[in-house]
Amino acid sequence: MPEMAVETKTWSGGGGASTLLKAALPSLPVVGQLPGVKKASPKGFEGLAFTRPTVTVERAHVDAYARVCGFPTKDVVPLPYPHMLAFPLHMAIMTDPAFPAPAIGTVHLENSITGHRPIRVGEALDVSARVGAPLPHPKGTIFEFVTEVHAGGELVWESTSTYLRRGRGDENASGGSVFPDADPTGIVWKLPADLGRTYAGVSGDANPIHLYPLTAKALGFDRQIAHGMWTMARCVAALENRLPGAVKVDVAFKKPVFLPGSVAFGCRVLDDGFAFSLSNPRNGAPHLAGRTWAL
Incomplete structure (x- = not known):
């Protein structure tokens, strides 16, 4: 995905019920049309980016994730684990007033992960996520969320999460x-x-x-x-x-x-x-x- 000249915002924490409420409100009849809740039109949306303060990989969280997903306990994190650190940024993007699609009802179609090297438990990581302009799909519109994880300036992990918002599609667009x-x-x-x-x-x-x-x-x-x-x-x-x-x-x-x-x-x-x-x-x-x- 090409670099985008868009504002990068900093996620400073939070989540839970308040984030879920922000995600749900735009999908509700009547309420979703209210000022401050209604989503912007996708026309003219060029992108949005979020970063978070440096985060240290914690043993307890890695082990909990490994147990749920079937990984063994190791001193390096399971390959998909950094998605846990990026997910709050994805939600911050989806619940931002500038993002043109409600989070609830947006479907995760595909995911691509590249691990450039194993990430060690205890490493300090810089995590960022960005999304570009909407792209056509036969069943609606897709948004590609690109995540990058750096350690000491080195790109160690990256991913692209493709989300679909169903609607009027383009039969000539790629289906995936x-x-x-x-x-x-x-x-x-x-x-x-x-x-x-x-x-x-x-x-x-x-x-x-x-x-x-x-x-x-x-x-x-x-x-x-x-x-x-x-x-x-x-x-x-x-x-x-x-x-x-x-x-x-x-x-x-x-x-x-x-x-x-x-x-x-x-x-x-x-x-x-x-x-x-x-x-x-x-x-x-x-x-x-x-x-x-x-x-």
């Missing part, structure tokens, strides 16, 4: 990434009903669609669904001991994973990495497709 097949290997993970609440506790992502049947139904789901970034992390954890220290991992999120439920893990060796997948073990419906590259 294509991944090699990875058939199920016979491994099936049973996911508990409280997985979304547990992951929300370590990630800060308390979107109601992940928490309880009642809160999920209010937003159009039969019951709560797993976080997309948990499904990505669980797949990476299954491959963790076979991935190099410098690696890129891309995923596309397909059909939601309802909780409680089960998912079948698939994996296939490629010349330069692995293809992997998650699917419904009963009917084969795809939940996630991904692949890795050694750098």
